[in-house]
Amino acid sequence: MTEKEKRKWNARVYPSQAKRGIYVDLEGFKDKVPSLIGILVENDFEQIVLDPDLEQAAIAxxxxxxxxxxxxxxxxxxxxxxxxxxxxxxxxxxxxxLEYTSSGPTIKRKYKDGHKIAKRWFNSEHYDEHIDNWGLKGFMKFLRQPLPERFGHQKATYRLGYVRDMLAKRGTYNDLTPTAQNHWTDLLDYNEWDCLALQTLMTRVGNN
Known part of the structure; x- marks a missing residue:
């Protein structure tokens, strides 16, 4: 199989792959080990905190x-x-x-890039329709399942940094301000939305 054929193959998704897929979303800072991962497998969702400085927030x-x-x-x-x-x-x-773990090569063999898959699908099946942008939010808006307004426009890294900095100052989750606690809850909910949205999008593409 040529490289072009591989790219074309990797830009496809089949219904069984979408249904049984492992959907992951990372939150963290640029050029650093991630701080949080969301993992969705069929109907089972879990989150793992990857930053020991967020342990108190994880326990909460x-x-x-x-x-x-x-x-x-x-x-x-x-x-x-x-x-x-x-x-x-x-x-x-x-x-x-690939950069930070020894599991990278195994992940690479199993990996599906939802952006490439969704863009190929849109250009093939909906080329004469409008989409705001090629981001996940853009596709979900196109599917009439937009990002809930309660998440606002603040970036996940802002919320993450806010919580991390305040934990460093105050020590325990219960001592955080309501604003900081809300940022943590919103970050977790946003991470879950990303995983669920990608699953929805890939299911739609696979069944098209």
Whole structure:
């Protein structure tokens, strides 16, 4: 198979792949190990906090705290043993797995870039229609399932940094201000929305 054929193959998704996929979304800062990962497998969603400085915030929401390497190993083993594809909305998650973990090569073999898949589908099936942008939010708006307004326009990294900085000052989650606690809740909800939205989009593309 030529490189062009591989790219074309990787830009496709089949209904069974979409249904059984492992959907992942990372939150974190540029050029650093991620701080949070959301993992959606069929109807089961979990979040793992990857930054030990956020341990108190994790405990408050009954979340596990693990290293990024452990989280990626878990995903790689699940994908391999259960023959599932790993979906994320760009090459970002794959690049971080390759840079920071030994599970990167396994993830790469199972990886599906939702952005490339969705863009190919749109250009093939909806080329004469309008879409605001090629981001996940743009596609979900096109599908009439837009990002809830309550998330506002603040970036996830802003919320993450706010919570992290205040935990460093105050020590425990209960001592955070209501604003900081709300930022943490919104960040977790936003991360979950990203995973669910990608699953919805890939299911739509696969069934088209």
């Amino acid at each position: 929401k009954n979340l596990q705290v693990k290293s990024f390497a452990c989280a990626m190993q878990y995903i790689a083993e699940l994908a391999k043993t259960e023959k599932r594809k790993v979906f994320a909305y760009s090459q970002h998650e794959l690049n971080l797995a």
